Amino acid sequence: MKAPGSISSLLLAVALLFSTGSAASEKSNNKTVIADTVFHNGSIYSLDLLSTKYTALAVKDGRIAFLGDEEGIQSYIAKNTSVFNLEGRMMMPGLVDAHMHPLRGGASLLKCNMNFQPLGLRKVLEKIQSCLDDDKDKSNEDWLEVISLDYYALVDDTGGVTKKDLDKLKTKRPILVASADSHTFWVNSAALKVSSLTSKTKDPRNGKFERLAGSQELSGILQILRRVISRLILWMSGLPSKSASRAQAIPKTPTPQPRKAAPYNGNGLPGLTLTRDQAIRAITTESARFLRADAYIGSLEVGKLADAIILKANYFEVPEQHIARQKTLLTMVGGEVVYIADEVDFKNGVKPKFKNDDDVGRMIKRRSVGGIQGRNLSEKGKRSVQRLQTRGACVHSNHH
Structure with a gap:
């Protein structure tokens, strides 16, 4: 059994290691890694266990090599490093959809x-x-x-x-x-x-x-x-009249979900709500854990894949009625920038892997009034989307 003093020392060491604002980095042979991409001057929410917040992040070979402050990031920047000035914008882990269609x-x-x-x-x-x-x-x-x-x-x-x-x-x-x-x-x-x-x-x-x-x-x-x-x-279309209509007939063993599910009494969830932190973790850290991929994705931590997004407004600071109007300005997957919004210029010459005006993108724009996600709608048009889309709710409720 360890002495109380040893336990106190251990707890102190852990607290210092994970204290808010401390830098985390990956080094090789005591030599600082030169990053492929650097983000700085931002509000970077790691969503790690302590919800640590940083101002700078470095990426090397598709993984996060450094998280820290403006001073610490400088040694990761070289001539060929792509540098993004976030100008105070929020950066967070990429969303993890554990239930996709x-x-x-x-x-x-x-x-x-x-x-x-x-x-x-x-x-x-x-x-x-x-x-x-x-x-x-x-x-x-x-x-x-x-x-x-x-x-x-x-x-x-x-x-x-x-x-x-x-x-x-x-x-x-x-x-x-x-x-x-x-x-x-x-x-x-x-x-x-x-x-x-x-x-x-x-x-x-x-x-x-x-x-x-x-x-x-x-x-x-x-x-x-x-x-x-x-x-x-x-x-x-000549198909079965209900999705998964034969799901119970074909397997030799029945699906266990109904037996494990809580009884439904029609009351919904009275009095239960989610905090902003709980809601954002549901689509990042928790969904990654559900997929058993939390060692690689779900949070911004050194060694994990550099999956991240940059938002137009700070999710934790905007009024509640504006949360649903959030807009993604940049998406990075595995250290590669795959999307940059049309109206954004980070002034570093980086081009996204997927263009917004390719043949498929142009076709989708043509097929939707106001373009993709209604980006070209007037403010009145956007209010119509918000009003009717909320009223429409979920139209695939019987497919689960």
């Missing part, structure tokens, strides 16, 4: 996106036609899916729309337009035909097919519960 997310970027904007009929049809014209490799059998339409603004503008409006477009392809809340769907005649929906089709149990005035002919407007639409799209 990459295929669905990528597919959504390529959909024709009305981006929650209150548009009149003419502009809506112009945008859909533009998306159709962009799909030069699509056949008449390929569906065009249009998302995030402000349907109620459109109805206010027109008094109501039908399949006849979509039928004016120069295409034979079936078209499905989803409202921002995913409760209303607007289709053309081709979509009704390929889905075998006719005037004799009865309303579904969880929705309603609107009819043209004075007849039983389908108008092309489907009012339907959100949980049904994903099954409808799958059914129209």
Whole structure:
């Protein structure tokens, strides 16, 4: 058993080693490493166990070689070192998504996106036609899916729309337009035909097919519960009507999640909230730990991969109502700068690995009103996104 004095000395040594603001570095043969990339004059949140904050960081061979202050970083800079002056901006670990839908997310970027904007009929049809014209490799059998339409603004503008409006477009392809809340769907005649929906089709149990005035002919407007639409799209594509519908039938042993899960009583989580630190750790350190990759990613520490982002505003300081408006200015993965926002110039000549204006980027911009993530929208347009996107909530709740 160690003497109390030895324990006190050990605790003191640990405290000094990990004290806030202390420098951490990697050296070889007592010689300071010359960094490939240096970031300085910033607010660098490491999110290590003690939430240590630094002003400078050095990267060598894809990993973090130094964390410290302005004085300590100088010896890591040489002629060929790329130097980024953060000018006080916040730098933090790169986000770690432990629950991804990459295929669905990528597919959504390529959909024709009305981006929650209150548009009149003419502009809506112009945008859909533009998306159709962009799909030069699509056949008449390929569906065009249009998302995030402000349907109620459109109805206010027109008094109501039908399949006849979509039928004016120069295409034979079936078209499905989803409202921002995913409760209303607007289709053309081709979509009704390929889905075998006719005037004799009865309303579904969880929705309603609107009819043209004075007849039983389908108008092309489907009012339907959100949980049904994903099954409808799958059914129209000839696929099983529910994702993972055979997950319980095929395996020899049942999935253990339902047995381990807490009982659900419908009350949600009354009185429980997350602090900003807890929230940011959920998508960095904790998700890295969940993936058993916390020895490599999730926090900014010497020896770990240099995965980091630079933010426009300080996440820990902005008002709560502005947190969701955060913007990433730079992304580094494994020591390589892969993204720099268009409007940012660090004045060091560094170019990101992926250009913002390549062929794919330009196509995504064209397919979404206001460009990627609505970057080109007016302040009024951005407020429309915030209002309807929040109301729309999660549309893939039954896929987990």
